[in-house]
Amino acid sequence: MSEEYVPPKVWVWDQNNGGAFAAVNRPTAGAQHEAELPVGEHPFQLYSLGTPNGQKVTIMLEELLELGISEAEYDAWLIKIFDRDQFGSGFVGINPNSKIPALVDRSGPEPVRVFESGAILMHLAEKFGHFLPASGPARAEVLSWLFWQVGSAPFMGGGFGHFYHYAPFKIEYAIDRYSMETKRLFDVANNRLKETRFLGGDDYSSADMSA
Ligand SMILES: N[C@@H](CCC(=O)N[C@@H](CS)C(=O)NCC(=O)O)C(=O)O
Known part of the structure; x- marks a missing residue:
C-alpha cells in the first residue's frame, strides 16, 4: 500500500484522510472560533490535559506545593484537544502553536503567558x-537533559503513538522508524541513569519531571 504511493508535486491537504486527528488538525495556524478562557483565583492559570506533555507542568506545580510554596497555587482548566478547544481565540492568544500545556502567570502586575512544556518548567523553576x-x-547538565527531552520525546514518542495507534492503517516503515528511535531514546535515559541517580545529576530536577 505505502510503496505504491507517489508524493504529488504540490502537496494538497486532504481533510478526510481517515486519521483520528483528521477532524482536528489543519495545515494552518490561528484561532478557528471565538472562546474566552476561564480565569480562577490563583496566581497560576494552567490550561492543559492529562497527556504526557500536559502532566509535566502539573507535576512541577504539585512538587512546588509539596515544598510548602503556597505562591504556586494554580487553577487547572481542561483543554479538550479532540473537541478542538486548542483552536479557540483565548487559547491561541496564550499559545499560537495550539498545543497544550499553556500557562498564564498572574502573580505579577501583568499576566505573563508561557507556552511549550520546557519553557513553562524553566519559568516556574527559575521563579521559585x-x-x-x-x-x-x-545547571548546564539539567538544561541539557530538559532540552533533550522536549526536543525529542514529544516528537518521536508522539510520532510513534500516531503511527502505531491513531493512523487509519498501519505503515510498517513508519512504525519501524519511530519504534527504533523511541527505543533508542529510552536507552539514552537508561545509560544515563546507570551513572547518576536522576537525569540531571544527583538531584531530582525539572528534567525528570519532563521525562
Ligand atoms: N512541544 C510541545 C508539544 C505539546 C503537544 O504536542 N501537545 C499535544 C498533546 S500531548 C497537543 O496539544 N495536541 C493537540 C493538537 O495537535 O492539535 C510541548 O512540549 O509543550
Whole structure:
C-alpha cells in the first residue's frame, strides 16, 4: 500500500484522510472560533490535559506545593484537544502553536503567558528557585537533559503513538522508524541513569519531571 504511493508535486491537504486527528488538525495556524478562557483565583492559570506533555507542568506545580510554596497555587482548566478547544481565540492568544500545556502567570502586575512544556518548567523553576540549579555545570547538565527531552520525546514518542495507534492503517516503515528511535531514546535515559541517580545529576530536577 505505502510503496505504491507517489508524493504529488504540490502537496494538497486532504481533510478526510481517515486519521483520528483528521477532524482536528489543519495545515494552518490561528484561532478557528471565538472562546474566552476561564480565569480562577490563583496566581497560576494552567490550561492543559492529562497527556504526557500536559502532566509535566502539573507535576512541577504539585512538587512546588509539596515544598510548602503556597505562591504556586494554580487553577487547572481542561483543554479538550479532540473537541478542538486548542483552536479557540483565548487559547491561541496564550499559545499560537495550539498545543497544550499553556500557562498564564498572574502573580505579577501583568499576566505573563508561557507556552511549550520546557519553557513553562524553566519559568516556574527559575521563579521559585527549585528544580534547576542557578548556575554552573549543574545547571548546564539539567538544561541539557530538559532540552533533550522536549526536543525529542514529544516528537518521536508522539510520532510513534500516531503511527502505531491513531493512523487509519498501519505503515510498517513508519512504525519501524519511530519504534527504533523511541527505543533508542529510552536507552539514552537508561545509560544515563546507570551513572547518576536522576537525569540531571544527583538531584531530582525539572528534567525528570519532563521525562
Ligand atoms: N512541544 C510541545 C508539544 C505539546 C503537544 O504536542 N501537545 C499535544 C498533546 S500531548 C497537543 O496539544 N495536541 C493537540 C493538537 O495537535 O492539535 C510541548 O512540549 O509543550
